Amino acid sequence: MKFRRLGKTGYRVSEIGFGAWALGNAHWGKQSETDSLKALHRAVDSGVNFIDTAAGYGQSEQVIARFRKERKDPMIVVTKTPPGGGHWPPSPYDSVETCYSAEYLRRNVEERLRNLNVECLDLLQLHTWTRAWNRDPQPFLTLRKLKDEGKIKHIGISTPEHDQNCVVDLIRNGFVDTVQVIYNIFEQEAVAEIFPAAKEHDVGVIVRVALDEGALTGRFTNDTKFEESDFRREYFRGDRLPRTVARVEKIRRELDGSGYTLPQAALKFALQPDAVGTVIAGIRNVSQADANLAVSDLPALPQALWAKLREHYWHRGNWHAGNW
Numbered sequence: 001m002k003f004r005r006l007g008k009t010g011y012r013v014s015e016i017g018f019g020a021w022a023l024g025n026a027h028w029g030k031q032s033e034t035d036s037l038k039a040l041h042r043a044v045d046s047g048v049n050f051i052d053t054a055a056g057y058g059q060s061e062q063v064i065a066r067f068r069k070e071r072k073d074p075m076i077v078v079t080k081t082p083p084g085g086g087h088w089p090p091s092p093y094d095s096v097e098t099c100y101s102a103e104y105l106r107r108n109v110e111e112r113l114r115n116l117n118v119e120c121l122d123l124l125q126l127h128t129w130t131r132a133w134n135r136d137p138q139p140f141l142t143l144r145k146l147k148d149e150g151k152i153k154h155i156g157i158s159t160p161e162h163d164q165n166c167v168v169d170l171i172r173n174g175f176v177d178t179v180q181v182i183y184n185i186f187e188q189e190a191v192a193e194i195f196p197a198a199k200e201h202d203v204g205v206i207v208r209v210a211l212d213e214g215a216l217t218g219r220f221t222n223d224t225k226f227e228e229s230d231f232r233r234e235y236f237r238g239d240r241l242p243r244t245v246a247r248v249e250k251i252r253r254e255l256d257g258s259g260y261t262l263p264q265a266a267l268k269f270a271l272q273p274d275a276v277g278t279v280i281a282g283i284r285n286v287s288q289a290d291a292n293l294a295v296s297d298l299p300a301l302p303q304a305l306w307a308k309l310r311e312h313y314w315h316r317g318n319w320h321a322g323n324w
């Protein structure tokens with residue numbers, strides 16, 4: 001496993017981090033705690049030192065806290081606070097006070113500390129944001145106070161998928177230590193503004209959804225059915241699944257003879273920009289841990305192959321856009 005610096009946090013983080021959403025047994029169909037714990041052990045055995053979770057991921061924080069009782073290895077565990085009111089994503093009528101009041105943030109951070117069974121959070125990310133709040137980003141003042149009080153070490157933000165660039169001003173104005181962004185073979189927008197701004201201001205970049213929720217592993221077909229409690233029933237509803245599968249097939253053909261499997265190429269692609277600190281692959285069992293963590297040690301994608309993969313950019317911020 002190779003390690004990279006995560007911006008001004010100073011953390012040296014594993015290139016592949018552990019995305020722990022599915023461990024919460026809430027939005028990804030059934031997930032057994034035994035599988036989750038085995039996957040976490042295997043990941044740490046393989047050099048992972050970065051785990052991403054959130055208040056909204058069911059029991060994920062508690063599973064990680066139980067895991068940390070079994071394992072004393074140094075680990076960076078990062079979590080997220082969701083809006084305490086309003087809509088998701090915030091509607092044009094949701095004020096920042098409705099979603100992230102000082103009183104709510106303090107209460108929510110205390111809950112994160114309890115769930116993770118720690119005295120200080122390695123990094124607290126606001127789970128979503130909206131551009132309208134950039135004019136007066138009050139929540140960061142509260143978060144800075146919590147930093148001074150020793151409750152959180154670093155402050156981050158996770159982008160809303162429909163307007164990831166809304167964090168650029170926050171980066172430029174020094175509000176955040178890290179940003180968490182979607183970046184994968186389909187969604188490449190972060191290259192234009194977020195990555196250069198993050199590099200310039202030494203803000204750490206955490207890449208999420210590098211496998212497009214599993215699609216870029218090539219496992220899905222037009223007949224794939226997701227369990228009742230799997231959010232991908234909605235995410236890939238209607239014609240989204242066949243449109244995605246057709247595009248993944250084209251990517252698979254690019255990889256013929258390259259020596260890279262689809263998930264390997266997808267993760268390597270996400271690791272390619274030097275602004276990126278870690279790619280948090282979603283992992284729910286030992287075999288996914290083995291497959292994904294081994295990618296760090298593979299050679300970087302050859303320039304010519306990377307250039308071909310870039311061409312698979314899909315402007316899908318709105319699913320009805322790019323309907324071809």
Ligand SMILES: NC(=O)c1ccc[n+]([C@@H]2O[C@H](COP(=O)([O-])OP(=O)(O)OC[C@H]3O[C@@H](n4cnc5c(N)ncnc54)[C@H](OP(=O)(O)O)[C@@H]3O)[C@@H](O)[C@H]2O)c1
Pocket residue numbers: 018019020021022028052053080127158159180207208209210211212213214215217219263280281282283284287288291292
């Ligand atoms: N708004 C936010 O802040 C936000 C949103 C999304 C995610 N995240 C974070 O980012 C992390 C990563 O994103 P994600 O988990 O949503 O998506 P992802 O990494 O694109 O996809 C993960 C899913 O792909 C499948 N998979 C993983 N490795 C595989 C392999 N080698 N072969 C075949 N299938 C494989 C697994 O699901 P199946 O086995 O069920 O197919 C896994 O749960 C999350 O866990 C979470 O920590 C944050």
